[in-house]
Amino acid sequence: MNIYVGNLPYNTVEDDLRKLFEPFGRVASVAVIKDKFTGKSKGFGFVEMPSAQEAQNAIQQTNNKDFQGRNLRVNEARPRPEGGPRGNRCE
Numbered sequence: 001m002n003i004y005v006g007n008l009p010y011n012t013v014e015d016d017l018r019k020l021f022e023p024f025g026r027v028a029s030v031a032v033i034k035d036k037f038t039g040k041s042k043g044f045g046f047v048e049m050p051s052a053q054e055a056q057n058a059i060q061q062t063n064n065k066d067f068q069g070r071n072l073r074v075n076e077a078r079p080r081p082e083g084g085p086r087g088n089r090c091e
Contacts, residue, residue: 008045008067011068017047027048
């Protein structure tokens with residue numbers, strides 16, 4: 001299951017996010033989303049956990065909890081809509 005993690009402190013790195021979620025189960029991948037021009041964090045990321053049950057538990061245990069001074073927003077990630085902001089604009 002892919003998990004969206006929002007309201008991250010801007011200095012959070014992938015290893016911080018992995019350590020936050022590992023107590024709840026196996027973490028397959030972690031990504032902190034960064035601005036492609038500045039390389040700075042955009043304040044959100046994604047965590048992939050293979051077990052849906054472990055992922056649901058992680059969401060319940062971390063949503064709205066303090067992490068490095070900010071309350072996280074954690075939920076199941078929704079797929080990006082087709083033709084969204086990164087869709088092909090030239091037709």
